[in-house]
Amino acid sequence: MPDSDSPEKAPPTGDMSAAEFRRFGHEIVDWIANYFEHIEDLPVLAQIEPGDLKAELPAAPPGQGESMEAILSDVDRLIVPALTHWSHPSFFAYFATSTSAPGIFGELLSAAFDVKSMLWRTSPASTELEEVVLDWLRQMIGLDPGMNGIIYDTASVSSMHAIAAAREGIEMRIREEGMSGRKDLPLLRVYASDQSHSSIDKGVITLGLGQRALRKIPSDSEFRMDVNALREAIDDDKRDGILPFCVVATVGTTSTSSIDPVPEIVEVCEEHTMWLHVDAAYAGSAAIVPEMRHILDGCQRADSLVLNPHKWLFTPFDLSVLYCRHMDLLSRAFSLVPEYLRTPEQAKVRSGSDYGIQLGRRFRALKLWMIIRYFGHEGLAARIREHCRLAKLFASWIEESKDWEMMAPTPFALVCFRAHPRALTQTVAEGKRLDTLNEGIMHGVNATGKAFLSHTKLNDKLTLRLSIGNIRTYAPRSDTCDKRGNYLTSNYSCFHRSTARSVRTYYWEHGRPRPRLSAQRELFKRKLRSSRVSGRGRPRSQLLT
Numbered sequence: 001m002p003d004s005d006s007p008e009k010a011p012p013t014g015d016m017s018a019a020e021f022r023r024f025g026h027e028i029v030d031w032i033a034n035y036f037e038h039i040e041d042l043p044v045l046a047q048i049e050p051g052d053l054k055a056e057l058p059a060a061p062p063g064q065g066e067s068m069e070a071i072l073s074d075v076d077r078l079i080v081p082a083l084t085h086w087s088h089p090s091f092f093a094y095f096a097t098s099t100s101a102p103g104i105f106g107e108l109l110s111a112a113f114d115v116k117s118m119l120w121r122t123s124p125a126s127t128e129l130e131e132v133v134l135d136w137l138r139q140m141i142g143l144d145p146g147m148n149g150i151i152y153d154t155a156s157v158s159s160m161h162a163i164a165a166a167r168e169g170i171e172m173r174i175r176e177e178g179m180s181g182r183k184d185l186p187l188l189r190v191y192a193s194d195q196s197h198s199s200i201d202k203g204v205i206t207l208g209l210g211q212r213a214l215r216k217i218p219s220d221s222e223f224r225m226d227v228n229a230l231r232e233a234i235d236d237d238k239r240d241g242i243l244p245f246c247v248v249a250t251v252g253t254t255s256t257s258s259i260d261p262v263p264e265i266v267e268v269c270e271e272h273t274m275w276l277h278v279d280a281a282y283a284g285s286a287a288i289v290p291e292m293r294h295i296l297d298g299c300q301r302a303d304s305l306v307l308n309p310h311k312w313l314f315t316p317f318d319l320s321v322l323y324c325r326h327m328d329l330l331s332r333a334f335s336l337v338p339e340y341l342r343t344p345e346q347a348k349v350r351s352g353s354d355y356g357i358q359l360g361r362r363f364r365a366l367k368l369w370m371i372i373r374y375f376g377h378e379g380l381a382a383r384i385r386e387h388c389r390l391a392k393l394f395a396s397w398i399e400e401s402k403d404w405e406m407m408a409p410t411p412f413a414l415v416c417f418r419a420h421p422r423a424l425t426q427t428v429a430e431g432k433r434l435d436t437l438n439e440g441i442m443h444g445v446n447a448t449g450k451a452f453l454s455h456t457k458l459n460d461k462l463t464l465r466l467s468i469g470n471i472r473t474y475a476p477r478s479d480t481c482d483k484r485g486n487y488l489t490s491n492y493s494c495f496h497r498s499t500a501r502s503v504r505t506y507y508w509e510h511g512r513p514r515p516r517l518s519a520q521r522e523l524f525k526r527k528l529r530s531s532r533v534s535g536r537g538r539p540r541s542q543l544l545t
């Protein structure tokens with residue numbers, strides 16, 4: 001790469017000068033390094049009230065440009081305190097995820113290249129790298145070469161495209177003639193379990209199938225789709241003149257991370273000539289761990305599968321991968337090439353825009369390529385394996401404690417549990433008290449800013465969810481795992497081994513007032529200042545010791 005001899009001053013109608021870019025670029029990279037070194041000193045959940053940030057921002061845009069110094073200082077002063085820190089090692093809510101250094105560099109370069117990856121010609125690097133890196137990932141999770149990958153932004157969009165391809169496969173000319181006002185078109189049906197993600201509902205809504213097109217199949221006591229109920233639902237629908245065309249199975253459901261029995265579901269789909277789409281948005285990444293590859297059993301016969309590297313492969317949001325066995329159907333559903341986009345090479349190359357609603361697409365493959373190269377398959381697998389180990393360790397403490405209970409199995413790195421003090425039985429009234437108690441614990445923990453938990457309802461019982469998936473959440477020394485009495489006590493006292501004593505006290509004591517924006521701002525400034533003086537960060541997270 002040539003070294004620049006660009007002028008110090010930028011032309012009046014041009015971009016920032018190269019000298020300034022270099023200076024602020026270095027400063028921002030330093031800032032990010034400090035941010036990661038001190039992130040655990042920040043409250044994980046933004047401790048501001050709705051409207052606090054807006055109240056501090058000018059209502060009108062600046063007429064004249066402002067200095068980068070002023071802008072960056074407002075990042076410290078205003079933006080950081082209003083952040084919920086997804087990269088915080090104590091972010092345990094939803095599905096915990098995190099970015100990683102090679103991923104950030106990939107984003108930075110991709111922003112610099114600013115490629116619109118729509119045709120091979122507009123983005124040969126993006127087009128070809130995407131094919132190669134998705135084939136690497138396919139090999140890492142053990143899918144067969146019949147599956148081709150394409151990158152979208154989110155799993156919601158990936159699944160919507162999969163259902164659109166499935167619909168194209170029923171040969172009802174819906175692309176050409178639409179669905180409304182057609183007497184020849186029966187009600188089309190998609191099946192998913194009652195644990196499936198709401199993105200499937202949104203997919204059928206977006207595609208104009210209507211919410212009634214999605215039939216929810218009950219799940220069993222371990223939150224897996226009941227395959228007999230699926231069979232019955234399909235038979236019923238066929239008798240009623242409805243056309244079943246797609247089943248969505250989930251590997252790693254959102255509430256509990258349960259795994260639908262894909263090997264049996266695929267049989268049903270083959271029997272009825274239906275498309276099987278697998279939503280492995282969260283858990284699909286775990287198949288890169290050799291001893292966990294079996295989680296995708298049956299998926300080798302699926303028609304499509306979505307997996308989100310932005311969930312559990314340390315990839316900055318966003319990057320979702322759809323693997324599809326019938327790229328021809330995907331392209332039949334979406335390809336449309338106007339004259340101004342025709343190129344001489346189009347018959348021999350792949351153009352991303354042929355496979356979805358977007359024309360221009362971000363160069364997302366770059367960050368995934370850099371992540372896979374930097375950590376390697378084994379390095380990535382080791383991180384996921386460790387997250388699963390920590391989750392199982394945590395689950396074992398819940399199981400050992402008489403005042404806490406597990407609410408679902410832990411196949412990956414998500415623990416579903418609740419406080420259940422011995423004194424409280426299972427009557428309806430006490431069930432409500434348990435919900436209130438657990439809700440209070442969650443809000444209490446979250447208000448401390450030291451950890452962030454989320455919840456779900458399982459069998460109508462409020463359930464706490466602790467998800468481990470952050471690259472900064474790890475136990476630094478394996479021997480410390482034996483000191484279970486000390487586990488998380490500094491950060492997260494409700495998980496102290498003597499929870500029996502602490503449940504009620506925790507509940508009452510942790511509803512304390514939250515620090516305001518200005519207090520957080522001061523805290524963060526102090527941290528940055530002290531790290532600039534010493535030039536060194538603190539040791540890495542002690543969270544799980």
Ligand SMILES: Cc1ncc(COP(=O)(O)O)c(C=O)c1O
Nearest residue numbers: 154155156197199253254281282
């Ligand atoms: C199983 C599952 N599918 C789909 C999604 C939607 O993911 P995205 O935000 O990428 O659309 C989620 C989100 O958590 C999920 O858990």
